[in-house]
Amino acid sequence: MRSKLSGRRQILKDSAALVGVAVGATRSVGGQTRQSGASGEQQALDSDLAPYGDRSHFVTSERINRCILPSPRSHFCLLTPLQNSVGIITPSSLHFVLSHDHHPPDIDPKTHHLLIHGMVDRPLTLTMDDLERLPSVSRIHFIECNANSATQPMRLAQTATVQETHGYTSCSEWTGVPLSVLLSQVGVQRSASWIIAEGAEQSMHFKSIPLLKVMDDVLVAYGQNGEPLRPQQGYPLRLVVPGWEGINNVKWLRRIKVVDQPYMGMMESTKYPSLRMADGKARWFQFEMGPKSVITRPSGGQRLPVRGFYQITGLAWSGGGAVRRVEVSTDGGATWKDAQIQGPVHQKAHTRFRLDWEWNGEEAVLQSRCTDERSEVQPTVAEIARIWRVNVDFFQKTPLITGHFNAIQPWRVTREGNVQNAIF
Ligand SMILES: Nc1nc2c(c(=O)[nH]1)N[C@H]1C(S)=C(S)[C@@H](COP(=O)(O)O)O[C@H]1N2
Numbered sequence: 001m002r003s004k005l006s007g008r009r010q011i012l013k014d015s016a017a018l019v020g021v022a023v024g025a026t027r028s029v030g031g032q033t034r035q036s037g038a039s040g041e042q043q044a045l046d047s048d049l050a051p052y053g054d055r056s057h058f059v060t061s062e063r064i065n066r067c068i069l070p071s072p073r074s075h076f077c078l079l080t081p082l083q084n085s086v087g088i089i090t091p092s093s094l095h096f097v098l099s100h101d102h103h104p105p106d107i108d109p110k111t112h113h114l115l116i117h118g119m120v121d122r123p124l125t126l127t128m129d130d131l132e133r134l135p136s137v138s139r140i141h142f143i144e145c146n147a148n149s150a151t152q153p154m155r156l157a158q159t160a161t162v163q164e165t166h167g168y169t170s171c172s173e174w175t176g177v178p179l180s181v182l183l184s185q186v187g188v189q190r191s192a193s194w195i196i197a198e199g200a201e202q203s204m205h206f207k208s209i210p211l212l213k214v215m216d217d218v219l220v221a222y223g224q225n226g227e228p229l230r231p232q233q234g235y236p237l238r239l240v241v242p243g244w245e246g247i248n249n250v251k252w253l254r255r256i257k258v259v260d261q262p263y264m265g266m267m268e269s270t271k272y273p274s275l276r277m278a279d280g281k282a283r284w285f286q287f288e289m290g291p292k293s294v295i296t297r298p299s300g301g302q303r304l305p306v307r308g309f310y311q312i313t314g315l316a317w318s319g320g321g322a323v324r325r326v327e328v329s330t331d332g333g334a335t336w337k338d339a340q341i342q343g344p345v346h347q348k349a350h351t352r353f354r355l356d357w358e359w360n361g362e363e364a365v366l367q368s369r370c371t372d373e374r375s376e377v378q379p380t381v382a383e384i385a386r387i388w389r390v391n392v393d394f395f396q397k398t399p400l401i402t403g404h405f406n407a408i409q410p411w412r413v414t415r416e417g418n419v420q421n422a423i424f
């Protein structure tokens, strides 16, 4: 039997040999055959001249459009290709998008204002210039729509990819001003307890957020991954509400009203589908996203070409704080091993984990389980069913289930090496 290390060494040797073959080999591009070495040089030259860089034309990973509700007219959705992710940062161009209007408003930052008013002593209007002069911070946080993993057929199909089952989450470095700093300028009145944040698009998305959370870690962000926010992410200004349902992260932010009660907008009442329970009641004011993880490679739709060494890798995150531990099982949950966690681990951020694995060619079921710093453990489907007081088959029958579906995700590797969704 080969040891783990020699297996890995063999891989390194094999891939070195492959590189040797590939250099200078000819390749067919768009019907023409050309020297791959030469095309690489040409591209390097072209991108030297490009004022704003592009990725290699060999890289084709893209977001896909799969909507949550049956009527795609009411919202616009793009899912992040997590199967191709490396590290913890989602490139801005691949960040998932969930908007209730189809087109992001085209906002000129020179004329954009943020108004802070309501139960404050000194209402304030800030320009983008004003905001950029204030003390800023940069923090790495995930955003996750609470409908992530909660919709059919993506959740059920054996052919589902991790992009379809988990692509409504992404992780960026956000730069901006803590909202607590802005509120300290306006003098919040003692009886205030909530804010309402409003976006500038036609449909005026708004969301009530408790003041306690706002004073803790909410950011008014203008930067994403080292540059201004992308239009679909809220350019020029958005809220980042770390660890809480995506819906709180109000994009195209133009107004914050300090108030003494939640305003129960369309998006925070029974109309918000993923808050609805099986018995027709709604669960309100559950904001924090629970501990969750998923193996991104190998994952649904991928193929293991040969038996032997693979590194299992994936992402873990929790709205409750930092990820403390990720365990991986390669035998359907019978036994678990601690995965290596890539540091530094950030609060309420995607966290990369890895586990070396020898595939022996037999059927295997791979899954990961996240534990956060508060010792909250990612549940199985059966455990979630118990919490929601429903039968497990509820999650199979109902097209749109309650949000916050953070169940352990199993991937089955068949003897042929095909990787399939094995959640049911
Ligand atoms: N103004 C505005 N903000 C919004 C939304 C919206 O439709 N309009 N959608 C919300 C929802 S439901 C989610 S999940 C997140 C998604 O953020 P992203 O599109 O940057 O990934 O934005 C939230 N903020």
Ligand SMILES: [Mo]
Residues within 6 Å of the ligand: 098, 144, 145, 146, 147, 246, 247
């Ligand atoms: Mo969302």
